[in-house]
Amino acid sequence: MEIRYFDNSATTRIKEEVINEMFPYLSVQYGNPSSIYSIGRAAKRAIEEARGKVASLINCKPEEIYFTSCGSESDNTALKGIAYLNKQKGKHIITSKIEHPAILHSCQNLEKHGFEVTYLDVDKNGLINLEKLKNSIRKDTILISIMFANNEIGTIQPVEEIASIAHKNNTIFHTDAVQAVGNIEIDVQKMNIDMLSLSGHKIYAPKGVGALYVRKGIEFERFMDGGHQEKNKRAGTENVAEIVAIRESSRNSRKKFKTISK
Ligand SMILES: *Cc1c(COP(=O)(O)O)cnc(C)c1O
Numbered sequence: 277m278e279i280r281y282f283d284n285s286a287t288t289r290i291k292e293e294v295i296n297e298m299f300p301y302l303s304v305q306y307g308n309p310s311s312i313y314s315i316g317r318a319a320k321r322a323i324e325e326a327r328g329k330v331a332s333l334i335n336c337k338p339e340e341i342y343f344t345s346c347g348s349e350s351d352n353t354a355l356k357g358i359a360y361l362n363k364q365k366g367k368h369i370i371t372s373k374i375e376h377p378a379i380l381h382s383c384q385n386l387e388k389h390g391f392e393v394t395y396l397d398v399d400k401n402g403l404i405n406l407e408k409l410k411n412s413i414r415k416d417t418i419l420i421s422i423m424f425a426n427n428e429i430g431t432i433q434p435v436e437e438i439a440s441i442a443h444k445n446n447t448i449f450h451t452d453a454v455q456a457v458g459n460i461e462i463d464v465q466k467m468n469i470d471m472l473s474l475s476g477h478k479i480y481a482p483k484g485v486g487a488l489y490v491r492k493g494i495e496f497e498r499f500m501d502g503g504h505q506e507k508n509k510r511a512g513t514e515n516v517a518e519i520v521a522i523r524e525s526s527r528n529s530r531k532k533f534k535t536i537s538k
Contacts (some may be wrong), residue, residue, distance in 0.1 A: 279446070280428070284478075285428075285430075285455055285478070286353065287478065287483065288477060288478060288479065288480045289480065290477075290481060291480045291523070291524070291525065291528065292481055293524065294480060294481055294521050294524040294525055294528075295521075296371070296495070297520055297521065297523075298482075298517040298518070298520055298521050299517075301319070301322065301516045301517035301520050302517045303395050305319060305322070305516075306319075307319040307516075308513055308517060309323055309513070309514050310503065310504075310505065310513070311315035311533065315318045318507075319514075319516045322519070322520050322523070323514055323516060323519050324338070324342070324514060325523060326343075326454065326519045326520060326522060326523030326526075327339075327341045327343070329360070329524075329526040329527050329530070330348075330474075330522060330523070330526045331457075331486050332530060333339075333457065333462070333529055333530050334453075334457065334463070334464050334472060334474075334489060334528040335447055335462070335463040335464055335465050336464050336465065336489050336491070337492060339492065339507075340489050340490055340491060340492055341487050341489055341513070342487065342488045342489075342490065342506045342507070342509050342510055343485065343486070343487050343506060343510065343514060343519055343522075344486040344487060344488055344510060345363060345371050345375075345484055345485065345486065345515070346376065346475055346477075346483070346484060346486045346487075347452070347454040347473050347474065347475030347478070347486045347511075348376075348377075348486075348489075349486055349499065350473035350486045350487060351378035351382060351452055351473050352378060352382050352499055353452070353488055353496065353498075353499040353509075353510070354421065354450045354471045354473060354488060354490075354496070355379065355382040355386065355419065355421060355450045356382060356385075356386065356496075357496030357498065357499060358418060358419045358448055358450070358471075358494075358496050359386050359391055359418065359419065359494055360497045361495055361497045363390075363391075363418075364477075365416070365417040366414075366415070366416030366417060367391045367392055367416055367418070368391070368393075368394070368414050368417045369383060369386065369391060369392070369393045369394070369417070369418065369419045369420075369421065370393070370394045370396065370409065370413065370417060370419070370421070370422075371383055371393060371394070371396070371420070371421045371422065372395065372396045372398060372404050372422055373395045373398060373422065374398050374399055374402060374423070374426055374428075374429075374431075375421070375422075375423050375452065376423065376427055376452055376454070376515055378452070378473075379421055379423070379452055382383075383395070394412045394523065396408055396409060396412065396422075398431070400505060401431060402420060402426055402429045402431030403431055403433065403434075404438075406434065406438070406441065409441055410428040410437065410441055412465075412467045413441070413447065417445065418447065418448065418512070418534055419447060419448050419449050419450060420438065420442045420448070420450070421449075421450040421451070421452070422435070422438050422449075422451060423451060423452040423453070423455075424451045424452065424453035424455065424456035424457075424460070424462070424472075425453070425455040425459070425460065426455065427454070427455050430455075431462065432456070433451075435467055436466075436467045436468065436470065438451075439467060439468040439469055439470070440468060442470075443468065448470045448471065448494060449468070449469060449470045449471070450469075450470060450471035450473070451469055451471070451472050452472075452473045452476055453472045453473060453474055453480050453498055453525075454473055454475045454486075456476070457472075457474040457478070457479060457529070458479035458480075458525070458529040458532075459476060459501045459538075461533045463508070464489060464491070469489075469491075470490070470491045470494055471488065471489060471490050471491065471494065471496075472488070472489040473486065473487075474486060474487050474488075474489075475487055476518060476521060476522045476525065477493070479522075479526070479529060480528065481518065481521035481522045481524070481525040482518050482521055483516055484518055485513065485518035485519060485522050487519065492509045495531075498510060500512055
């Protein structure tokens with residue numbers, strides 16, 4: 277029986293050409309990116325090229341991209357990384373009731389550790405109310421995390437307005453853009469986004485790779501202790517083949533947007 281698949285927000289099929297680009301890094305190009313000899317340097321180069329491609333997809337600097345193991349890890353890192361580093365400044369976080377479990381459960385976890393979270397309601401279209409957002413901001417609010425596009429009903433939040441409200445109140449703005457990246461053209465500079473999560477398997481790369489964008493100058497606590505990978509922010513030998521895959525799907529998404537905007 278032929279399978280017709282209609283659930284690209286659950287996951288996407290990996291593009292054939294993406295698999296082909298991955299192959300060498302699963303076989304002959306097996307170097308550890310931290311090794312200083314040539315096979316290691318080749319792996320490192322592939323990762324840095326990928327960082328550039330992911331960066332250009334959302335219009336940030338390559339050094340603002342941190343590779344992770346999935347969208348959930350990016351969300352966890354953003355929330356806990358900001359919360360734990362800023363706990364002297366404040367312990368209040370604002371999010372919405374319709375976030376992905378990676379955000380909602382991270383918030384619940386933080387509540388167990390003394391943080392306070394406001395979960396904003398949404399209207400019948402799934403949109404948060406900006407006035408309510410403004411009213412829920414407190415002196416000790418350290419982070420606002422609102423998803424870009426919802427994974428079940430597809431609502432797109434007014435992220436630019438949310439970012440500007442956050443910044444007027446000296447608060448960091450993170451967005452879970454796992455469902456938006458590759459579907460909506462995102463410019464983190466124009467939109468004034470401080471942190472953004474994305475995931476490989478929602479954009480035609482495999483499951484098990486993601487990225488977190490963090491605007492230069494914003495400090496966060498690392499989520500994974502160990503080696504010095506990812507500028508000391510995310511330990512663990514890099515998943516080179518999958519990072520190469522996300523490089524290819526970022527390149528493809530970028531191409532798609534360029535054709536549309538012409
Ligand atoms: C899929 C998804 C995630 C989680 O990404 P994984 O790579 O599966 O961990 C997070 N947020 C949203 C909105 C998603 O759709």
